[in-house]
Amino acid sequence: MPSAAPPPPEAFEVFGSALERACQFAEILATDGVQRGLIGPREAPRLWDRHLLNCAVVADLLPEAGELVDIGSGAGLPGVVLAMLRPGIRVVLLEPMLRRSAFLEECLARLDLPNATVVRGRAEDMAGVIRADIATARAVAPLDRLAGWAAGLLRPGGEILAIKGQSAEQELAAARPVLSRLRVRSAEVLRVGQGRVVPATTVVRVVIGGHGREEQPGAHRSRRGVA
Template sequence: MTVPGAPSRPDAVEAVFPDSAEAAVRYVDLLATTGVEWGLIGPRESERLWERHVFNSAAVSDLVPPGVDVVDVGSGAGLPGIPLALRRPDLRVVLLEPLLRRATFLTQAVETLGLADRVEVVRGRAEDHRVTYDVVLSRALAPLPRLLGWCLPLAGRDGSVLALKGRSAQDEVEEQHRELVRQRLSAEVVSVRAYPEAEDATVVRVRRVPS
């Protein structure tokens, strides 16, 4: 199996995607070719697609309950929604993306990877979407206040928002502490890994505080 931009550990693809390694390789190939050509992925990112993007996205799997409905807000090139769907065949995933070129790429990717039976591409903005989900995902989408404004309305009453963030995640949560308390929300910063030797992925998990 040829692995575009091979990860630092050769067996990592099989470890992270035990039932869909070949599909994961095809996805990375799409990112490295069409994704770069269409401007969805920066040219300098093509050599680190696995570690920085795909494994980073797949790591969120540990925070998603079994068999739930998930929406990836501002999905872009399908990160984190497609890696999550490849790793977790029990999930139903909606890739929500407002821009035509990105939505077209996502539709092609879902069909190419054989995910159309449980992954749906919806072209639209989060603020116009009227469906709720068990888990709302985002990755490097916006600062926390704006992100929650878009994502919280999409989370069901017992749902959660999982925001993949950078190293400033804890600072963001602390800065928003009063507003989170006012809205009766709990927020915690969680570190997860796709496999033991992978880099940490930092996730802000936000849930409503029970009445």
């Protein structure tokens, strides 16, 4: 069975004191994650640059405390990574599929992450049950659909941090009618981790009503969407 590659130099800065846990998680993903179909075999050699570091820099946008829900958590990207880096945040890994939920439960036990829990369910069904400050998602759904799901899980003034690829600007433009109906306070594309990881992570940040937090350091604002 293959094992994870050693961490690249930038991982030492990005993960800091959480690097040991990150290495453990990389090993779990490269072995059990691949074997159980949560990670593709071709992804194992590039877990660090394509997955772990890509998710880790999103912690730059998080406060030190609060509640976060990771929608469609899957293999725990980014939810497990963010739980490592922000121990003061209570993280809910929301995942509808049984085999993925079971994998996440095992990850939390092996990594000893008491600030994270797994909830098996769909975002649509958890509206009003989960009330978080921040909702994260990676490769779950187009932004218009994701925003509708996340809005039901967030308190007023809550934020969506959606990790996206090259189509982020187009997704934001396409989602504007939905975002307007949700009465969002702001929406923008951010490049996070510039100068620390290559490539920087693209995040669409949406604030749902209320009053958003102050702008966080470490992110380059690419474009204002709706306001």
